[in-house]
Amino acid sequence: MVAPLVAVTGPQRGAFGPRFLVAQVLRLYGARPIQVRPSDVDALPDFDAVVVTGGHDVQPVLYGAEPEVHPKYDPERDELEKRVIHKALAEHRPLLGICRGAQLLNVCLGGTLVQDLRLHRRKTSHRRTILPLKTLDVVPGTLLLKLLGQGAQRINSLHNQAIDRLGRGLHIAGRDHDGIVQAVEDPAYGYLLGVQWHPEFLLYRRSQRHLFRALIASIKKPALG
Known part of the structure; x- marks a missing residue:
């Protein structure tokens, strides 16, 4: 049986660690990862599934907003990942969209983003860390709950932006204790999931590996709807 091909997006240079970890867990579950970079924008490979990885903030112009902060942007990567x-x-x-991947998925479906989360935090820290120090409350009846299991989950946090108005078809699947959206999904799609944390840094937790295992398993199943 031919291994399914999974596109793993990322910047033109750097981000070796996250992309390596994503590639390793995809191989673990029988897929063949292919790295896709901005230089591939005009010659996208055929793929069976895709993981849009984390990175710089999404440009506000993509959802019709003025910049409220001035972080680093990567317009070439935005264009690539929009096409993917x-x-x-x-x-x-x-x-599967990870961090900025979840945000860009939301934008591609007509949604908007919160540009600076510092003003929205009351109960949680704005500290950025790969350690699972933040609590995720998963919405009952969601695909995410089936994958992660019952009860509050511990996740990491490396982001300054987050989903605001939801894109078409997306439902909230998880929030943190400040009510900030931490996960979205489309229950009518099959497997369309965006998570605000970085599961590739939490692969020692079986529940986090389930996100990737289910992505691969869904390739072999017909979509719903």
Whole structure:
């Protein structure tokens, strides 16, 4: 049986650690990862599923907003990943968006983002760390709950932006204790999931590996709807 091909997006340079970890867990579950970079924008490979990884903030112009902060942007990567996301949606391919990947998925579906979370935190810290120090409250009846299991989950936090107005078809699947959206999904799609944390840094937790295992498993299943 031919291993399914999973596109793993990222910047032109750098981010070796996250992309390596994502590739390793995809191989663990029988997939063949292919790295896709901004230089590939005009020659996208065919793929069976996609993981849109984390990185710089999404440009506000993409959702019709003025910049409220001045972080680093990567316009070339934004353009690449927009095309990858739209290709995946058009072909109904399973998709996992991680951090900025979840944010860009939301934007591609017509949603908007909160640009600076510091003003929205009351109960939780704005500290950025790969350690699972933040609590995730998972919404009952969601795909995310099936994957992670019952009870509050511990997650990490490396982001300054977050999902604000939801894109078309997306439902909230998890929040933190400040009510900030931590996960979205489309229950009618099959496997279309965006998570605000970085599960690739938590692969020692079986529940986090389930996000990738289910992505691969869904390739072999017909989509719902």
